[in-house]
Amino acid sequence: GEDVEQSLFLSVREGDSSVINCTYTDSSSTYLYWYKQEPGAGLQLLTYIFSNMDMKQDQRLTVLLNKKDKHLSLRIADTQTGDSAIYFCAVARAGKLIFGQGTELSVKP
Amino acid sequence: EADIYQTPRYLVIGTGKKITLECSQTMGHDKMYWYQQDPGMELHLIHYSYGVNSTEKGDLSSESTVSRIRTEHFPLTLESARPSHTSQYLCASRSTGVEQYFGPGTRLTVT
Numbered sequence A: 001g002e003d004v005e006q007s008l009f010l011s012v013r014e015g016d017s018s019v020i021n022c023t024y025t026d027s028s029s030t031y032l033y034w035y036k037q038e039p040g041a042g043l044q045l046l047t048y049i050f051s052n053m054d055m056k057q058d059q060r061l062t063v064l065l066n067k068k069d070k071h072l073s074l075r076i077a078d079t080q081t082g083d084s085a086i087y088f089c090a091v092a093r094a095g096k097l098i099f100g101q102g103t104e105l106s107v108k109p
Numbered sequence B: 001e002a003d004i005y006q007t008p009r010y011l012v013i014g015t016g017k018k019i020t021l022e023c024s025q026t027m028g029h030d031k032m033y034w035y036q037q038d039p040g041m042e043l044h045l046i047h048y049s050y051g052v053n054s055t056e057k058g059d060l061s062s063e064s065t066v067s068r069i070r071t072e073h074f075p076l077t078l079e080s081a082r083p084s085h086t087s088q089y090l091c092a093s094r095s096t097g098v099e100q101y102f103g104p105g106t107r108l109t110v111t
Helices: none
Strands: A004-006 A009-013 A018-024 A031-037 A043-050 A055-058 A061-066 A071-076 A085-093 A096-099 A103-108 B004-007 B010-013 B019-025 B031-037 B043-051 B054-057 B076-078 B087-094 B100-102 B106-110
Touching: A004 A085, A009 A018, A018 A031, A018 A085, A018 A103, A031 A061, A031 A071, A043 A055, A043 A061, A043 A071, A043 B100, A071 A085, A096 B043, B004 B087, B010 B019, B019 B031, B019 B087, B019 B106
Parallel strands: A009 A103, B010 B106
Antiparallel strands: A004 A018, A018 A071, A031 A043, A031 A085, A055 A061, A061 A071, A085 A096, A085 A103, B004 B019, B019 B076, B031 B043, B031 B087, B043 B054, B087 B100, B087 B106
């Protein structure tokens, strides 16, 4: 089955860029997603990328997809304390989303 | 902002009680999902539905059951709650498009 892996923690200083990485195993995944979860809340869809794209930019967010290495990353420019949250990558397979374990981003002032 | 709602948001209940977690969406989405989120953050799919009168078990075995009598409503029921059911339960929905939206979650504690 599909396996989606993320590192568990990332700590950055306010104003720096954050890069959250994700690897997956199933090369037939059509769409790949990034979600944000703040404490006590549900998951908020941040962005997604179609598998035939290499990059997608949306304001401070840049998604990079390396299909050959099955590697997805989310870059947050000018990281703010409000960006502190857990970030999940997910891949679509057979009508369902398979999630990684989540990366806890801590932004220090 | 997605229009998907879950009630209650928090529930503390004793062992052996029957509980129903409610999930509703006003977007007319045909696909709906229930996830269980461990304290260690990982999400596991426990049930899904692709339309009225269609329900399937997810990847993680669960003692809960679901029903889909109306498009907008996808309740989850535990006939006899146990402490091992303590978790956060997240409902989500998706149309034929790409975006899948989540509700705010129900945090269940069984004492």
